[in-house]
Amino acid sequence: MTTQSTIVPITPAQAVAAEPAPLPRRPFGRWFRETGWRHLIGIVMLVFAAFPLVYVLSASLNPGGTLLTANGLFQNFDLGSYIDLFADPTRPYGDWFVNTIVIGVCSSVGTVILCALAAYAFSRMRFTGRRFGLLTLLLVQMFPQLLAFVAIFLLMSAIGDIFPVLGLNSQIGLIMIYLGGALGVNTFLMYGFFNTVPASIDEAAKIDGAGHARIFFTIILRLVAPILAVIGLLAFISTTSDFVIASVVLVDPDKQTLAVGLYQFVSQETARNWSVFAAGAVLAAILPMALFLSLQRYIVGGLTAGAVK
Incomplete structure (x- = not known):
């Protein structure tokens, strides 16, 4: 003799209640002491490493020809320098x-x-x-x-x-x-x-x-x-x-x-x-x-x- 098991449907309210409660959010001071300072150091190092690359790219697009005119990043956009590279025999x-x-x-x-x-x-x-x-x-x-x-x-x-x-x-x-x-x-x-x-x-x-x-x-x-x-x-x-x-x-x-x-x-x-x-x-x-x-x-x-x- 076999018995059949019945499946009781779960309502959406019961499904939400069964989910584990989210962990309490850490205070900012504790988060910064544990992991936040690492993100800050990473951002500083990223800016330190990327700034020379961005500056050189900006200077290559500036037709002034001097470093003083390239102080403003991407104020000018001109591809003439790239053309001049291959124009001088x-x-x-x-x-x-x-x-x-x-x-x-x-x-x-x-x-x-x-x-x-x-x-x-x-x-x-x-x-x-x-x-x-x-x-x-x-x-x-x-x-x-x-x-x-x-x-x-x-x-x-x-x-x-x-x-x-x-x-x-x-x-x-x-x-x-x-x-x-x-x-x-x-x-x-x-x-x-x-x-x-x-x-x-x-x-x-x-x-x-x-x-x-x-x-x-x-x-x-x-x-x-x-x-x-x-x-x-x-x-x-x-x-x-x-x-x-x-x-x-x-x-x-x-x-x-x-x-x-x-x-x-x-x-x-x-x-x-x-x-x-x-x-x-x-x-x-x-x-x-x-x-x-x-x-x-x-x-x-x-x-x-x-x-x-």
Whole structure:
């Protein structure tokens, strides 16, 4: 014998009465002491970080040409400065932009490949001088590359007498300098991330007959994609924003990068045009910003995962 259960309908008044009562609102003083001060600090830091960007954008739209006329934000709106960037044949902004992209991409790709190979060797192989090599890479980075620009100039000048393609005024030579300066700290950062990948994966692949090259290119690189994206992004930003080394190596205007070329708009006392300079800076920031936003999901994981060992 079966019994049938009946469903008693609930009226809207009963449904409202059954809902939990809302929590009492905290007093403003207590809210500010617990969480409000964090919002205040965040707003202050946001304004502090965004004001230079807004000011440069406003100056690029101001046809005055001086920083004094750009004090009023967005009082004028004129795209003439952006047109003037590409109208002066003595200042080839288009060539600077292309040169910057080529040098930045080649340097970042080369840095990722070389650092990944070195980090894999330090992480998976045991050889004499391994620990000493890691410490040496870390200690060398304590001395910035900027301190050696005189030695770099003399070295590039001597190399240019034998191999002109690698000497002064050579973009390939500049890329080689960037690759040499980026290996230290980036290799150490990748080494920490490679250590988070279990060695049992390598051992299982070796049982199946895979060698180090196949393990590295088909297995390990896919597992360490976040740190590869981080190193590539950092290398691209550092090379595209470099001024000192690029100004020493590159001489011809058609071979210079954006950082060096844009300086010509404000270097001459009688021909300074800050509006055109700001317009060039705005366009130059678009590519790094787009690259940063596209790789943002890898940055936090790539930087933190390698810090556990």
